[in-house]
Structure formats: structure tokens, C-alpha cells
Amino acid sequence: MGVLLYYVLRPVPVPTPPVPGSVEAAAQNISVTDDLEAYCEDLTDSDNPNVGRHRLEVLMKLAADASQKDPAWRYEFALSLSQEQLKFGEADEAIRVLAEELESEEAAGPDPVREKTLLEALAIAHLKKGELDNCLTAGGRFTCTLPLEGSGQKNKRGSQAAAGFLEKLLAVSPENVRYRWLLNIAHMALGTYPEAVPATFLIPPTVFESEADIGRFEEIAPEAGLYNLKLAGGGIVDDFDNDGLLDIVATSWDPCGSMTYYHNDGDGRFSDHTTRAGLDGQTGGLNAVQTDYNNDGWLDVLVVRGGWMRVDGRMRMSLLRNNGDNTFTDVTYLAGVASPAFPRNSALWTDFDLDGDLDLYACSESEPLTRLADPSSGGNATVYPSQLFRNDGDGTFTDVAWQAGVTNDRYCKGSNSGDYDNDGDQDIYVSNFAGDNRLYRNDGDGTFTDVARESGVIEPQDSFATWFWDYDNDGWLDIFVAGYGFDLLPEAADYLGLPNDGARMKLYRNLGGGGFEDVTKEAGLYRVFLTMGSNYGDFDNDGYPDFLLGTGTPSFDAIDPGVAYRNNGTGHFKNVTFSAGFGHLQKGHGTGFGDLDRDGDQDVFVQMGGFRYGDRFLSALYENPGHGNRWLSVKLMGTKSNRAAIGARVRVVVRMADGEREVHSFVTNGGSFGASSLEQEMGLGQALAIEQVEVRWPSGAFQMLRGVPLDSRIEVVEGEDGFRLANIPAFRLAPDRERLRLDGGTE
Numbered sequence: 107m108g109v110l111l112y113y114v115l116r117p118v119p120v121p122t123p124p125v126p127g128s129v130e131a132a133a134q135n136i137s138v139t140d141d142l143e144a145y146c147e148d149l150t151d152s153d154n155p156n157v158g159r160h161r162l163e164v165l166m167k168l169a170a171d172a173s174q175k176d177p178a179w180r181y182e183f184a185l186s187l188s189q190e191q192l193k194f195g196e197a198d199e200a201i202r203v204l205a206e207e208l209e210s211e212e213a214a215g216p217d218p219v220r221e222k223t224l225l226e227a228l229a230i231a232h233l234k235k236g237e238l239d240n241c242l243t244a245g246g247r248f249t250c251t252l253p254l255e256g257s258g259q260k261n262k263r264g265s266q267a268a269a270g271f272l273e274k275l276l277a278v279s280p281e282n283v284r285y286r287w288l289l290n291i292a293h294m295a296l297g298t299y300p301e302a303v304p305a306t307f308l309i310p311p312t313v314f315e316s317e318a319d320i321g322r323f324e325e326i327a328p329e330a331g332l333y334n335l336k337l338a339g340g341g342i343v344d345d346f347d348n349d350g351l352l353d354i355v356a357t358s359w360d361p362c363g364s365m366t367y368y369h370n371d372g373d374g375r376f377s378d379h380t381t382r383a384g385l386d387g388q389t390g391g392l393n394a395v396q397t398d399y400n401n402d403g404w405l406d407v408l409v410v411r412g413g414w415m416r417v418d419g420r421m422r423m424s425l426l427r428n429n430g431d432n433t434f435t436d437v438t439y440l441a442g443v444a445s446p447a448f449p450r451n452s453a454l455w456t457d458f459d460l461d462g463d464l465d466l467y468a469c470s471e472s473e474p475l476t477r478l479a480d481p482s483s484g485g486n487a488t489v490y491p492s493q494l495f496r497n498d499g500d501g502t503f504t505d506v507a508w509q510a511g512v513t514n515d516r517y518c519k520g521s522n523s524g525d526y527d528n529d530g531d532q533d534i535y536v537s538n539f540a541g542d543n544r545l546y547r548n549d550g551d552g553t554f555t556d557v558a559r560e561s562g563v564i565e566p567q568d569s570f571a572t573w574f575w576d577y578d579n580d581g582w583l584d585i586f587v588a589g590y591g592f593d594l595l596p597e598a599a600d601y602l603g604l605p606n607d608g609a610r611m612k613l614y615r616n617l618g619g620g621g622f623e624d625v626t627k628e629a630g631l632y633r634v635f636l637t638m639g640s641n642y643g644d645f646d647n648d649g650y651p652d653f654l655l656g657t658g659t660p661s662f663d664a665i666d667p668g669v670a671y672r673n674n675g676t677g678h679f680k681n682v683t684f685s686a687g688f689g690h691l692q693k694g695h696g697t698g699f700g701d702l703d704r705d706g707d708q709d710v711f712v713q714m715g716g717f718r719y720g721d722r723f724l725s726a727l728y729e730n731p732g733h734g735n736r737w738l739s740v741k742l743m744g745t746k747s748n749r750a751a752i753g754a755r756v757r758v759v760v761r762m763a764d765g766e767r768e769v770h771s772f773v774t775n776g777g778s779f780g781a782s783s784l785e786q787e788m789g790l791g792q793a794l795a796i797e798q799v800e801v802r803w804p805s806g807a808f809q810m811l812r813g814v815p816l817d818s819r820i821e822v823v824e825g826e827d828g829f830r831l832a833n834i835p836a837f838r839l840a841p842d843r844e845r846l847r848l849d850g851g852t853e
Contacts, residue, residue, distance in 0.1 A: 142361075142389045142390065143387075143389075145361045145389070145390060145411075146361045146362040146390075149361045150361065150362060152418070154418050156193070156415070156717050156718055157360065157718070157719065159194070161190050162191065162193075165186055165187045168183065172184075177210070177211070180210065181207060181211065181220050181224075184203050184204060184206070184207035185204075185223070185224075185227060187200075187203050188200035188201075188204045188227060188231065189227075191203065192230075192234060192662060192720050193718045193719060193720055194718075194719045194720055195719055195720035196720075197234050197264070197720070198235065200231045201228065201231045201232060201235065204224055204228045204231060205228065207224060208224045208225070208228065211224060218278075222275065222278060222279075225271050225274055225275050226271075226275060228267075228268075229268045229271035229272050229285075229288065230662050230663045231662075232264045232265070232267040232268035232271065233264065233268045233288065233291070233292060233295075233662075233663075233665065234264070234662050234720060235267075236259055236262075236263075236264030236265040236268065236292075236295055237250060237264075237692075238264075238720070239263070239264055240259040240260060240261050240264075240295075241259075241692070242335065242722070242723070244724070244847075246259075246260070247325070247328075247723075247724050247726075248325070250691045251667075251687065251689055251691065252294060252667045252683075252684060252691065253294075253314065253684055253689065258294070258295050258296045258298070259295050259296065265292045265293075265295040265296045266292075266296060268288070269289060269292040269293060269296065272285050272288055273289065273304070273307075276289065276304075276306075276307055280306065280307075283595055283598045283599045283602065284594055284595045284598055286309065286598070287594065287601070287665075288665065289303065289307055290307070290309045291665050291691070309601070313601055314684055314689075316680075316681055316684045316686070317680040317681045317682065318672055318674070318680035318681075318682050318685070319682065319685040320646050320672055320682050320686055320733065321685075321686065321732075321733065322685070322686060322687045322731060323645075323686050323687050323688065323709075323710065323728035323730060324687065324728070324731070325687060325726050325727065325728055325729075326727055326728075326729050326839055326840040326843055327724060327725050327726050328846075329846045329847065330374065330376055330727055330843075331368065331371075331375040331377060331378075332354065332368055332376055332711075332724075332725050332727055333724065334366055334724070334725060335715070335722040335723065336356065336358040336360070336363060336366075336714075336715045336722060336725065337358045337359050337360045337715045337716060337718070337719070337722055338359050338392060338638070338639075338693060338695045338713070338715050338716055338721075339357040339358040339359055339360075339365075339391060339393070339394075339695055339696055339713045339715065340356065340357040340391060340392065340393040340394035340395070340409070340410075340695070340696035340713060340779070340780060340781070341355070341356050341357075341394075341639070341697060341698050341711050341712065341713035341781070342356075342395065342396050342407065342696070342698055342780075343698035343699065343700035343711050343781070343782055343783050344396050344405055344698075344700065344775075344782075344785075345405065345783070346367070346404075346407075346428060347369070347432055348403070348404065349370075349372075350704075350834045351370040351372050351702075351704070351834070352370055352701065352702050352783055352785075353367065353368060353369050353376075354367075354368040354376060354698075354702075354711055355367050355368070355394060355396075355407060356368070356696065356711075356725060357388075357391030357392070357394045357409055357696070358390070358391065358715070359390060359413070359717065360389070360390065360719075361389055361390045361421075362389055362390075363389055363390070364380060364386045364388060365385055365388045365389075365391055365394070366378060366385075367379045367380045367383045367385050372837065373837060373841070374703065374837050374838050374839045374840055374841040375840065375841075379432065382432065382433070383433050384433045384434055385434055387436075388409060388436070390409075390411045390421060391409035391410065392411060392412070392413040392414075392450075392451055392695075393409075393413065393450075393451055393453070393696060393779055393780075394408065394409045394410070394696070394781065395407075395408050395410075395453055395454065395455065395775055396408075396775060396781055396784070397455040397464055397750065397752075398464065398749045398750040399425070399427075399441075399455070399463070399466070399497065400463075400501060401462070401463055401464075401748060401749040402430065403430075403743070403749055404428035404429075404430045405428055405750070406426055406428045406434075407424075407425075407426040407428075407434065408423060408424070408425055408466070409423060409424040410423050410450040410451065410453050411424075411447075411450065412447070412448065412450055412471075413449060413450055413451030413471060414449070414451070414471070414660075414717070415449050416449060416471070419450075419471070420446075420449065421447055421449075422438060422444040422445065422447040423438060423443055423450065423453070424438050425437050425441050425443055437501070440501065440502070441501060441502055442495075442502045442503050442504070443466065443493075443503050448468075448470040448490035448491075448493075449470065449471040449490060450470055450471065450518075451469070451471065451518070451519055451779070452469040452519065452521045452537075452778045452779070453466060453468045453469060453521070454466075454467050454469075454521050454523050454534075454778070455467075456523040456752050456753050457532065457747070457748050457753060457804050458496075458531070458532055459496065459552065460530075460531060460804060460805065461497075462744075462746055462748060463497040463499055463748055464497055464748045464750065464752060465494065465495060465496050465497045465503075466494075466495040466497070466503060467492065467493070467494050467512070467523070467534060468493045468495065469492045469514065469518035469520075469536060470491060470492045470493070470518060471490060471517050471518055471519070471539075472488065472489045472490045472514070472515050472516055473488045473489075473490075489515050491507060491515055492507060492512060492513055492514040492515075492518055492521075493505045493507045494506050494507040506552070509552065509553070510552060510553050510554050511546075511554050511555065511556075512534060512546050512554050514544055516536075516538040516541040516542075516544075517538055517540055517541060518536055518537070518538055518539075519537050519538065519539045519570045519571075519590065520537035520569065520570055520571050520587070520588075520777075520779065521534060521535065521537065521572070521778050522534070522535050522572050522573045522774070522777070523535075523574070523753070524574030524583045524772065525583065525753065525755075525772075526545075526547075526582070526583045526585070526619070527619040528581075528582065529548075529550070530806060531548040531550050532548055532753050532804075533545065533546060533554075534548075534554065535563070535572055535574065535585055536572075537570060537571070537572040537587050537588075537778065539568055539569065540568060541567065542558060542559065542564040542565075542567070543558055543563060543564050543565070543566075543569060544556050544558050545557050545558035545561050545563050545585075560621070561622050562614070562621055562622050562623070563585055563587075563614050563622050565587075565612055565624075566587065566609040566610060566611070566612055567609065568590050568591055568609040569589055569590060569609065569612075570589070570590040570637050570640075570779070571588045571637055571639065571640035571641075571655070571777050571778050571779045572585065572586060572587040572588065572778050573585075573642060573776055573778060575642055576651075576770045576772070577613070577615075577650065577651055577673060578615065578650075578677060579649065579768060579769060579770050580616075580770075581757070581768070581770055582617075582618055582619065583616055584613065584615050584616045584622070585612075585614040585616075585622060586611070586612070586613055586614075586653065587611065587612050587614075588611045588637035588655060589608065589609030589610050589612075589634060589635065589637060590636060590637055591608055591636055591659070592660075593659075594636070594663055594665070594666060596608025596609075596634050597634050597635055597636055597666055598666075599634075600633060600634035600635075606634060608634030609634065610632055610633060610634055611635065611637065612624060613625050613629050613631050625677070628677065628678070629679050630671075630678050630679050630681075635655055635657050635666070635669050636658055636664060637655045637656070637657055637669075638656045638657060638658055638694060638695055638779060639656035639694050639697045639712065639713065639777075639779040639780045640653065640654060640655045640656055640694075640777045640779060641654060641699055641776040641777035641779075641780045641781075642654075642776055643708045643782060643787070644699075644707075644708060644787070644788070644789040645670070645672055645682070645686070645708070646672065646707075646733040646735060647706070647708075647733055647735035647737050647789030647790070647791070648673075648675060648735055648789050648791045649675070649735075649767070649769040649789045649790055649791045650674070650789075651673055652673050652679075652682075653670070653671055653777075654669070654670045654688060654697055654710060654712070655670070655694070656668055656690075656693070656694020656695055656697055656714075657693070657694055658692070658693030658694060658716060659693075660716060660721075662718075662721070664693065667683060667689035667690060667691055668688045668694045668712070669681070669683050669688070670682050688728070690712070690714065690726060692714045692715065692716070692721075692723040693714065693715060693716040693717075693721060693723070694713075694714060695712070695713045695714065695715065695779065695780070696712070696713035696780035696781070697710065697711070697712045697713075697777065697779070697780035698710070698711050698775075698776070698780050698782045698783070699782040699783070700782055700783035700785070700787070701739065701783070701785075701787050702727075702839060703729070703837055704819075704834045704835065704836045704837065705730075705732065705836035705837075706737040706817055706836070707732055707733070707735075707737065707789075708787055709727065709728060709730050709839070710726075710727070710728040710730075711725065711726070711727050711728075712726045712727075712728070712780075713725050713780070714726055727839070729839050729840075735789055735790065735791050735792060736760075736789075736790040736791065736792065736816045737788060737789050737816075737817055738758060738788050738790060738796065738799070738816065738817075738819075739785055739786065739787045739788070739818070739820070740756055740771075740785070740786040740788065740799070740819075740822060741784075741785045741820070741821045741822070741832065742754050742773060742786070742801065742821075742822050742824070743821065743822070743824065744803060744824045745823065745825050746803070746824060746825065747803040747804040747805040747807070747824055748804060750773070750784055751773045751784070751804070751824070752773050752774065752784065753772070753773060753774075753804040754772065754773045754801060754802065754803050754804055755770070755771075755772045755801070755802040756771045756772065756773075756786050756788070756799065756801055757769075757770055757799070757802075758770075758788060758790065758796060758798075759796070759799075759800075760790050760793035760794075760795065760796055760797060761793065761794045761796075761797055762791070762793060762794060763792070763794065766797065767791070769788055769789070769790060771786045773786060790816065793816060795816065796814045796815070796816055797812075798810055798811065798814075799811040799812075799829075801822055803824050805824070807824055807825065809822065809824070811828065811829050815831075818833060819831070819832045819833050819834065820832060
């Protein structure tokens with residue numbers, strides 16, 4: 107079996123194509139997307155553990171002779187084959203292989219360890235079958251969100267079988283928290299929770315109660331025209347055609363799967379404009395972020411690739427220039443950001459040198475020296491340095507990361523920028539997996555200094571999504587960084603209040619530029635979640651930012667709900683996951699907040715789906731139910747500063763019944779996995795009037811506005827007096843949702 111595993115696991119390199127415009131490219135007549143097609147072909151034909159079909163093909167050829175092998179070989183073979191089948195969504199075949207092996211094992215006198223492993227594999231395969239049979243349609247998607255609607259799944263065979271296997275496992279290992287968690291989930295899927303769960307193993311319903319109620323955010327993606335099965339990917343909410351309406355761009359890490367550009371039609375529905383925009387050749391992409399790199403007033407898109415894929419992840423980024431005519435052009439090579447191609451999950455845009463154009467920090471995944479280093483390399487790590495691309499102002503970029511001191515050389519999973527010390531320039535926070543996080547202070551001379559340890563912000567050691575924000579509205583940027591892990595067990599234990607070693611998220615409060623204080627416990631956030639795509643916004647327009655966490659791991663047993671927290675404005679957060687309807691059980695990735703229906707509150711888009719073809723899922727669009735609070739939306743347009751005004755600060759002073767109050771915001775796309783609108787959508791609570799609006803631009807310029815009406819959308823141009831009202835009539839998202847759900851017409 108060892109020889110078989112070596113053959114199946116052998117690495118297949120991904121070729122690096124010649125640069126378009128070169129002599130070699132001319133000889134081959136190569137286009138800027140030919141390399142993406144090569145990635146697709148080479149990876150799907152390879153042994154890549156996530157999308158490669160070579161393993162499955164080899165194992166299928168060996169299946170004919172499997173019965174002639176000894177029991178230990180057959181057992182290992184059945185586990186390997188079923189896992190590959192499950193990876194491609196072939197749950198029935200995986201179940202058949204495992205069931206036959208279990209029958210053979212029991213007939214011969216079962217080995218307890220092998221029997222237990224097979225039972226666990228069967229339970230997980232049946233849970234996946236339940237999802238595949240029930241959840242991948244527009245109507246069935248609700249059976250994958252806690253609390254489940256109705257009586258659970260219509261086709262109950264998968265979850266029923268899973269519950270049976272899990273009860274057998276718990277009879278042998280009653281202390282196993284993972285089995286207990288999955289048993290309760292299986293009964294939720296069946297509609298038999300809590301009454302049918304054995305009392306010994308019941309997770310009390312109080313565990314799934316919200317700490318506060320902010321109203322139900324109805325999930326309406328298919329009814330709004332966002333029907334698309336994708337794997338893990340990025341999600342952007344912003345206005346790409348300057349019509350005043352926020353569109354959606356979604357990517358899929360699937361090397362053969364195209365990104366999708368959903369155009370907001372202004373009538374509550376979205377149209378797929380991918381092909382007409384010239385984006386259907388843009389395949390792959392675990393994350394994406396918007397920018398205006400050339401200051402032409404049109405938002406461009408950067409797609410990053412290769413995250414979690416190590417050597418197979420040496421895929422180039424895509425810088426997609428918005429041509430201003432509803433089309434995009436891939437200018438990655440022309441801009442000089444295509445090579446070297448490193449595995450990446452995160453990138454950010456901001457003006458580090460304050461010269462008026464946006465620079466790019468592309469965060470790379472170096473392999474840690476310990477846990478993730480390839481044993482075949484002798485335990486050595488592969489270093490993929492992060493890159494800081496300085497915008498040269500002529501459409502090209504120069505990598506200055508080494509000179510600036512920001513190569514990181516760790517396994518970067520998230521990155522964000524903000525001026526945490528209020529000295530006028532942009533700093534960087536880098537979230538690393540299996541290593542200390544970085545806080546790069548901008549020294550103002552083209553260099554940065556890592557002050558993370560002395561600032562007290564190096565944890566968690568296993569982290570993912572991160573962002574700067576001003577959660578307490580004191581004018582100083584704080585830091586949020588989410589924990590991560592590959593194992594469901596710590597999270598399940600944490601839900602039950604049991605001891606565990608999971609990576610807990612961290613909230614660091616800014617102490618006025620002199621360091622940070624860890625206030626995670628005091629804020630009510632000392633929890634373990636397997637966090638991936640995430641972002642923040644204002645659920646209820648009270649002026650204090652809240653946040654949403656997508657959860658999961660590549661493993662098929664990572665069945666855990668998304669998580670939402672409301673900021674109550676006193677330094678404490680309350681879990682509102684289940685009351686608000688955010689408890690999606692599928693894997694949550696690119697997350698973006700934005701006022702999609704122009705009614706003054708923020709809706710939420712989440713790109714759902716896992717890392718393997720068997721984990722494809724539908725995207726989610728959550729409509730804000732409204733909370734009766736006042737609001738202001740500010741679109742900034744830089745002139746001396748970068749056109750998108752990234753890094754600008756906004757301070758709104760409002761008059762309340764009991765006096766004045768400040769609300770602070772700064773221009774960013776938010777979290778590091780998913781991108782919110784660059785428009786500043788600010789809740790103002792029960793404000794009686796707006797006293798003044800202050801804008802501090804990246805250039806250092808300052809503007810004060812008076813006479814701004816409540817519940818309005820304004821545009822502000824750097825250096826020009828006053829503001830322009832840009833109100834757009836509100837409309838209802840998915841106006842035909844009731845009829846479509848009744849007749850099933852959304853697919």
C-alpha cells in the first residue's frame with residue numbers, strides 16, 4: 107500500500123507560460139488567459155489532493171483486484187477510494203465501497219480500530235449524501251441553515267443512516283464530542299431534534315439560542331438571480347459600472363471554474379454579465395478585491411490564486427482593468443504583477459507612499475517550518491515572500507517588499523491596512539497560520555517595522571481573516587483577527603463549554619497609538635470558530651460595527667454554522683447567529699456588506715462552498731430586514747489622493763436626544779476574505795440631525811460639511827466645496843420571491 111500511496115501522491119508541477127508580448131509568446135500565439143487554461147488542465151489531470159482526478163483513476167484501476175489482497179490492504183484501499191469518490195460528490199459510490207468493506211470486516215471478526223474508522227467514514231459519507239440529495243436546489247438550501255425551516259430534509263435516507271452510525275460510535279466512545287455534535291446535526295437535518303436525540307448525547311437547545319434578536323435576514327440569492335453552484339471563492343459588493351447600484355463579483359477557487367459578474371439591474375434582480383464583460387476566461391481565484399489602480403474612476407478587480415495549495419498554488423494573480431464600457435481587460439503581465447507567482451489567499455490595496463495612487467500588498471503563503479512542511483523535503487520550509495508592488499503611476503508596478511521590510515516569510519492567511527497610530531500613513535496587519543502575526547508600522551520613508559510583539563498583537567498563532575476597524579467609535583483603529591483550525595473537535599467542545607485547545611479569535615483595542623489591549627474576553631468574543639471568509643458591517647444601523655464569520659475546513663465533517671455578532675455599543679458583542687438566520691452549515695467564504703437595494707441598510711453576500719467538488723454550494727444573499735435607524739452613505743472621490751479614497755477617514759457628528767455623538771468610519775473593503783463596498787454606509791442610530799461631516803483625505807487634506815440631511819446618499823470630491831446628493835429610489839430585492847418559491851422557477 108505504501109508504494110500505491112507514493113504513486114498516487116506524487117507531485118505534478120504546474121508550468122509557467124511565457125509572458126505575452128515576448129518572443130516566446132509570439133511564437134506560441136499565447137493569450138493572457140492561456141496560462142489559466144493550462145492550470146485547469148494540469149491540476150485536474152494531476153494528483154492534487156483537492157481537484158486532481160489522477161488518484162481516483164489509479165484507484166479505480168486497482169479496484170478489480172482488490173478482493174485478492176489481504177484484509178489490511180483492502181481496508182486502506184476502501185478508505186482511500188471512498189475519500190476520492192466523496193471528493194467528487196460520488197457519495198453513493200463511496201457509501202457502497204465502505205459498506206462492503208465493513209461487511210467483510212465484520213464477517214471475518216472485526217478489528218475494533220478498523221471497524222470504528224469505517225463506521226465514522228460511513229457516517230460522514232451519509233451526512234454528505236443528505237446534503238447532496240437535499241440542499242443543492244433553490245428550495246432545498248434552507249435545510250442547510252440552522253435553525254432549519256419546516257420538518258427538515260425531504261430525502262431523509264442519508265441523515266437517517268448517519269444518525270444510526272453515529273449512535274453506534276457513541277456506544278463505544280460516549281465521550282467523543284465530534285460524534286455527539288454530528289449526531290445532533292443529523293437529527294436537526296431530519297427534523298427530529300431534540301426529541302429523538304438520546305438524552306445522554308443531546309446538545310441542549312439553549313446552546314443554539316441567540317443572545318440578542320436583530321430580526322431575520324432572509325436569504326434570497328436564487329430568487330434575486332444569484333443561482334450558481336461554486337466552490338470556495340471571493341465575493342465583492344460594489345458599483346462596477348458607475349450607475350449608483352452595487353453589483354456583485356464572485357470567484358471560485360476551482361481552476362476550471364469561471365468568476366461571475368452579477369450586474370444589479372435596479373429592479374431587485376441581478377443579471378449575469380460575465381461573458382459580455384470578458385471575464386469568463388478568468389478561472390480559479392480563492393479571493394478577490396476591488397480597486398481603482400489607475401485613478402480613472404472605474405473600479406478594477408484583482409483575483410488571487412493558489413491559497414492552501416503549496417507548490418501547486420504557484421498561480422499568477424489577475425489584475426482586471428475596468429475599461430469603463432462594461433468590459434474588463436487582463437493587464438496582469440503588462441502591469442508587472444504576474445511573476446513570480448506564489449500561493450496566495452489575501453491581497454490589499456492602499457497608498458503606502460502617499461503619492462496619490464494605490465499600491466498593492468500581495469500576501470504569500472510560505473510553508474511553516476513545523477506543521478505544514480513537506481516531510482519529503484527533509485522538514486525544510488519553502489519561503490514564498492509577500493510582495494509590495496509600488497504603483498509607478500504609468501500602469502506598471504515595482505516590487506519593493508524586500509527594501510520595505512514586509513516580505514513576512516510566513517504562512518499568510520489574511521492582511522489589512524489602516525492608520526492605527528494616526529500619523530497619516532497606512533500600516534499593515536498580517537494574519538499568519540502556524541506563526542506570529544505581524545503589525546508593520548509604516549515609518550514614512552518607504553520602510554516598515556514589525557511592532558506586533560511589542561504591541562501585543564501576535565495571536566492567535568493559527569489565524570485567518572483580519573481587519574482594522576473602529577469598533578468603539580473613539581477615532582483609533584482597533585484590530586480583529588479570527589482563529590482557525592483543521593479540526594471540528596475544538597469548536598464543538600467550545601459550543602458545549604468544554605476545555606479545548608482551539609484557536610480563539612482576538613479583539614485588540616487601540617490604546618491611543620501606544621499599543622493594544624486584548625479585550626476579547628471582556629467583549630464576549632472568547633470563542634473558538636473555524637473561521638474563513640468574514641467581514642464586518644452594521645447590521646442594525648446603530649453606528650457600531652458588527653461582524654459575520656464564514657466557517658468550515660476542507661474536511662467533510664466540518665459541519666458547523668456561520669456566526670454573527672452584534673456590537674451593542676458598550677464594548678460588548680452578542681451572538682445573533684440563529685435569530686438573524688446566519689447559521690449556514692455549508693462552508694462560508696468571500697463575504698461582503700453593501701446596501702444592494704438602496705434602502706439605507708446593509709445587505710450581505712456570502713460566497714459559499716468548500717475546497718472539493720463534492721462541496722459545491724449556492725451563494726447566499728441576506729436581505730436586511732431594517733431596524734428603523736437613521737443613516738448616511740458617503741461616496742468619496744479623491745483628486746490629490748487616490749481616486750477611490752482608500753484610507754480616507756470620515757467622522758460624523760450627530761445630535762441625539764441626550765446630546766451629541768460621533769460615528770467614525772474609514773474607506774476600506776473591510777475583511778481580508780471578501781470585500782465590502784468602498785462607499786461609507788454609516789448607521790446613525792436614532793439621530794435627530796447631522797451636525798457636521800468631516801473628511802480627512804490620505805493626502806492630508808481636510809473638509810468639513812454642514813447641512814447634510816439624514817437618510818441620504820452624498821458624493822464628496824476632494825478639494826471641492828460642499829457635497830452632491832446622489833439619492834436613488836429604494837427597491838425590493840427579489841420582488842417575485844414568493845411566486846418563484848411556490849413554482850420552483852429559480853433554477
